[in-house]
Amino acid sequence: MTSSTVTSSQPPRPPRPNLAFRRLRGRRSPAEFAAEVRRAAREIGEQVSCDARYIGRVEAGEIRCPNYAYERVFLHLFPGRTLTDLGFAPRSSVRGRAARTTPRASPARSASPAREEDEARGEHPPGAARDPYAWHHDYEESDVLRRAFMTGGGVTVAAASLGPLALAPGALAAQRSVPRAGASEAGALEEAVRRIRLLDDRHGADGLYRRAAAPLRAAYALLDAGATRQATADRLHSGAGELAISVGWLAHDSGRFDDARSHYAEALATARVAGDAGLEAHAFCNTAFLARDAGRPREAVRTAQAAQRIARPLGSARLMSLLALREAGGWAGLADRTGCAQALARARALFERGACDADPEWMTFYGEAELAGLEAQCWSTLGDWSRAARHARRAAHLQDPHFTRNIALYTAELADDLARGGRPDEAAQAGLGVLALLHQVQSSRIHTMLAGTARVLLPHRRASGVSDFLEKHAALPRAG
Incomplete structure (x- = not known):
């Protein structure tokens, strides 16, 4: 994680904030509003990876005109x-006359830092050679991101579209020199984090x-390799760290605790x-959660408390x-x-203060359902099965349908608490509900919970629905 000296350059002109869009958001947090956008997309059959x-x-005005999918939503x-x-600019005003008359540039063209910053905002300088029907899309769906983080100059970085996470085994040419990163690479890195989180939400x-x-x-x-600007370097550090946490969580949730700890x-x-x-x-938040799951509760408490000290000024x-819930788990x-x-x-008291603009982007999953689900886990660990089941049932009922993996998790928690x-x-009824979701969700955590529930239910085969659950659970394919 070495850092190179960052060269200075003329800063790009600041975009004009979209105050009309901000007013429409009202008192909802960016994360809550993004969830509403995703729900609206599902209602009309669109798929957008909208987040905070x-x-x-x-709202900052960086996206002057949305792509067609977002427009419909x-x-x-x-x-x-x-x-x-x-609050958006008319589509005709952002395409640009030069783009309509100039041949499209090669994907491997060289771009100056200033031009990369303009492209990241969706604002191309006069005479920029781009596809008139592609460049006005926001950076999430631009050509740069569809091909890879960046292809050229000796490195091919894994595809940011991750659709669905179609990564080539040779994605990184490790033996070649890596060029300095610019805004395009930083944007692609941030998009990779979003796509991984969205796929995990749905599929485990x-x-x-x-x-x-x-x-x-x-x-x-x-x-x-370093960056062309300090702002880009900061984005790369943040993006790399968030990606490490996201990959760590994938290891964590699939039972690879040592790998997760390393990430x-x-x-x-x-x-x-x-x-x-x-x-x-x-x-620290994820490390505390891992410590709890790995059977190191005292470490979970200490790490969660350290996280709270760091996060308080934010x-x-x-x-x-x-973070208080992470401590409670310990x-x-x-x-x-x-x-x-x-x-x-x-x-609970902190949660009821409501959302705000300071809430981190990665916390889009944390709502009333997750709060109830984590409370259920605490009471289950303490052996208070009825209280745990009450919270787990509430969690499953409240969860946004987008978070398929969490619905399966909360329902599995409910099944186990009811069985015990x-x-x-x-x-058994709750367990059958989880089994119905397993064609969409792959999570070792959920499979482990269901196996425990099945063991508890074995002496109750004659109870209504239990034999059906046990037979269907036994028929699940086993990991080889």
């Missing part, structure tokens, strides 16, 4: 309004982990090199709430009911 960062870029979400009403970790290693190696190769430590080191308190808090009550593992209950109460609490028929 995308909403921030729109926004007009569905706000019926009766035009793109201009939403097992099918993703090994295929996500290539972009992580490539990210650190870019980091070692989280890598992210923590990146955060400290860059002086990035938000990234450091995120790395101004996000929701982040502090999640206390539960230590069988300290009082410590756990106090941490849970603190987490002496309600085998209800447990």
Whole structure:
């Protein structure tokens, strides 16, 4: 993680903030608003990887005109309004006359840092040679990102489109020299993080982990090569650290605890090199969760407390709430009911302060459902099965349908709590609900939970639905 001297250059002109779009968001956080955009997309059969960062870029004016998919979603979400009403520039004004008359450039063309920054914003300088029907798309769907992080100059970085995470085994030409990174590479790295998280939300970790290693190696190769600007260097550090955490989580959720610990430590080191308190808090947050799952509850408590000290100045009550839940999980593992209950109460009080603009982008998963799900895990660890089942049921009911993996997780938690609490028929019904989702979700954590539930239910074969659940569970293909 060496860093190179960053050269200075003329800063690009600042974009004009999109105040109309900001007003439409109202009191919702960027993450909450992004979830609404995704729901609206599903209603009309579109697929957009909208998250808090995308909403921030729109509001900052960096996206002057959305691509056609986002346009359809926004007009569905706000019926009766035009793109201009939403604060966007007319599509005709952002295509540019020069782009319509100039032949398209080769994908491997050389670009200056200033030009890369313009392209990242969707604003091309006069005479820029681009496809008139491609360049006005926001950077998430630009040609640069569809081909790879970047192809050329001796390095091919794993495809940022990850659709679905189609990474070539030879994605990183490790023996060749890596050029200095610019805004295009930084943007592609950030997009890779988003795509991995979205795929994990829907499908779980097992099918993703090994295929996500290539972009992580490539990210650190870019980091070692240095950047053309300090702002780009900062984005690369943050993006590489977040990608390390995302890949660490895939290892974590698929039961590869040693690999996960290594990735989280890598992210923590990146955060400290860059002086990035938000990234450091995120790395500690996941490390605490891993410590709990790996049977090191005291480490979980200490790490979660360290994360809270780091995160306090960041101004996000929701982040502090999640970190209090990480601490509660450690206390539960230590069988300290009082410590756990106090941490849970603190987490709930912080959560109820609401979302704010300071909430990190990666926390889009953390809502009422996740809060209830983590509470359920704490009470389950303490052996309070009825309370655990109540929270797990609430979590599954509240979860956004986008998070298929979490719905399966919460329902598996519910099934196990009901089985251990002496309600085998209800447990079997919940277990069958999880089995119905396994064609979409691959998670070792969920399979392990179901196996435990099946063992608890074996003596209750004659209870309603139990034999059906046990037979279908037994028929699941086993990992070879």
